[in-house]
Amino acid sequence: MLRSPEGAGPGLGSRLGLTEVPALLTVRGVEKSFMGPDGPVPVLRGADLDLSRGCTLALTGESGSGKSTLLHLIGGLDRPDGGSIRLGDTEVTTLDDRGRAQLRRESVGVVFQQFNLVPSLDAGANIAFQARLKGNRDPAWEQELAERLCLAPHLHKYPEELSGGQQQRVAIARTLAARPILVLADEPTGNLDEASSGAVLDLMMQLVAETGAALLTVTHSEQVAERMDTRVHLRGGRVA
Numbered sequence: 001m002l003r004s005p006e007g008a009g010p011g012l013g014s015r016l017g018l019t020e021v022p023a024l025l026t027v028r029g030v031e032k033s034f035m036g037p038d039g040p041v042p043v044l045r046g047a048d049l050d051l052s053r054g055c056t057l058a059l060t061g062e063s064g065s066g067k068s069t070l071l072h073l074i075g076g077l078d079r080p081d082g083g084s085i086r087l088g089d090t091e092v093t094t095l096d097d098r099g100r101a102q103l104r105r106e107s108v109g110v111v112f113q114q115f116n117l118v119p120s121l122d123a124g125a126n127i128a129f130q131a132r133l134k135g136n137r138d139p140a141w142e143q144e145l146a147e148r149l150c151l152a153p154h155l156h157k158y159p160e161e162l163s164g165g166q167q168q169r170v171a172i173a174r175t176l177a178a179r180p181i182l183v184l185a186d187e188p189t190g191n192l193d194e195a196s197s198g199a200v201l202d203l204m205m206q207l208v209a210e211t212g213a214a215l216l217t218v219t220h221s222e223q224v225a226e227r228m229d230t231r232v233h234l235r236g237g238r239v240a
């Protein structure tokens with residue numbers, strides 16, 4: 001599996017320029033259909049994208065254009081019907097269930113739209129959850145994340161006792177605590193008002209940059225898309 005980005009340094013992409021940074025993620029000709037009442041319905045018809053280490057990318061497109069589908073395929077949560085997804089030296093599309101589980105545990109962190117927190121664990125244990133699975137817990141880093149994401153007073157609360165914004169920040173902290181090399185975020189600030197969304201996004205981008213990871217975020221927000229190094233727009237199952 002891929003090595004931890006720890007020590008890669010902040011702003012690697014910006015400092016070196018996109019073309020000089022080694023490719024982390026290469027997506028080529030990815031196809032995916034879902035079964036409808038009248039047969040398979042194509043959603044992705046040959047999607048391509050590239051993301052370099054330390055860089056950020058916004059994935060945009062109309063509702064139903066396949067953004068979440070592509071994010072799930074990249075994160076090994078589902079398998080494409082065709083095409084190639086390379087993450088570092090790993091061809092994600094040929095991994096079996098075990099390999100994809102290992103990829104999700106060790107290399108990729110996903111911030112889901114619905115947070116997916118563990119209801120029976122308090123915020124502190126949720127933040128530690130992914131790193132515990134990966135075997136790279138770092139309590140000082142967890143504490144720093146909690147403080148910088150304004151979660152320190154809430155660490156003993158359970159998800160149902162947290163506001164939507166607090167749950168979202170716990171989900172971000174949980175992902176970053178495990179130091180993934182690639183952070184995938186599905187509308188990470190979609191449930192927040194504009195001001196909070198901007199602040200959380202700033203912090204998330206800063207924290208991702210500090211760990212040297214790359215960030216790919218699905219978004220409907222122009223403001224969010226503008227902040228990323230590159231933007232990929234899906235239309236008709238391909239990159240427009």
Ligand SMILES: Nc1ncnc2c1ncn2[C@@H]1O[C@H](COP(=O)(O)OP(=O)(O)OP(=O)(O)O)[C@@H](O)[C@H]1O
Pocket residue numbers: 034035043061062063064065066067068069070
């Ligand atoms: N598991 C599934 N089974 C059947 N159809 C699916 C499945 N997942 C997604 N789809 C369909 O694939 C299409 C693309 O869905 P997807 O969620 O990727 O779009 P999106 O661009 O992320 O949309 P939104 O911006 O509304 O979240 C939609 O028509 C959706 O109904």
